Amino acid sequence: MSLTTPSLETTWGFSALVERQGQTLLFDTGGDGSILLKNMAALGVDPGRIQSVVLSHIHGDHVGGLEALLDTGVQPMVYVPPSFPEDFKNLVRQKTTLIEVEPGQWIMEGMLNTGEMGTSIPEQALILRTMKGMVVLMGCAHPGIVRLVDLAIQLVGDPVYLVMGGFHLGDASNNRITSILEEFRRMGVQKVAPSHCTGDKAIGMFREEYGDDFIESGAGFVLVIEP
Numbered sequence: 001m002s003l004t005t006p007s008l009e010t011t012w013g014f015s016a017l018v019e020r021q022g023q024t025l026l027f028d029t030g031g032d033g034s035i036l037l038k039n040m041a042a043l044g045v046d047p048g049r050i051q052s053v054v055l056s057h058i059h060g061d062h063v064g065g066l067e068a069l070l071d072t073g074v075q076p077m078v079y080v081p082p083s084f085p086e087d088f089k090n091l092v093r094q095k096t097t098l099i100e101v102e103p104g105q106w107i108m109e110g111m112l113n114t115g116e117m118g119t120s121i122p123e124q125a126l127i128l129r130t131m132k133g134m135v136v137l138m139g140c141a142h143p144g145i146v147r148l149v150d151l152a153i154q155l156v157g158d159p160v161y162l163v164m165g166g167f168h169l170g171d172a173s174n175n176r177i178t179s180i181l182e183e184f185r186r187m188g189v190q191k192v193a194p195s196h197c198t199g200d201k202a203i204g205m206f207r208e209e210y211g212d213d214f215i216e217s218g219a220g221f222v223l224v225i226e227p
């Protein structure tokens, strides 16, 4: 089931709130802390409810909202790829607990991390285990969307129910997108919800390929999945 909340402010960036059995996790923070806090207020999300923050990669449009969130006085555990810059990690450590993630590290019940992948822009993805299979949540997929989904399969081995987030295919050729679609079918990805840096052309090709299994997403989008 999905529904959208229209009254949110938007800008370039990515952030997703994950709630599961009384646990609340924020995956990325968007680029603008004031927009993050305003949208959380509009959605009735008290910052104190967020127990964990997982940051996918160091780009400002994913980590920029963190400082404003921590400045509200809340102290969630912040999970980052170990290769994050030391000055960023030290800033977080001054305010709360920072955890440098290892591959397959559990964050909360039913949620684990891929660990960091890639060298030029190292990135981690979040895996949610559900009755229907894994939900793999991406920030920008800089190391490659197929590699990150493959890593989730190697780590957990469940069927892939949904891949969601930024697929980073803004400048990809039709041939490349077609081969990624083939890889998605090979990996058994059942549903897709590409957004953010995926690019309009790639989003169109995913929509066409996946039909009813393509999920339109964006700011304010809410998806409810059986635990």
Ligand SMILES: [Zn+2]
Binding pocket: 057, 059, 140, 142
């Ligand atoms: Zn990025």
Ligand SMILES: [Zn+2]
Binding pocket: 013, 014, 059, 061, 062, 139, 140, 166, 196, 197
């Ligand atoms: Zn991004």
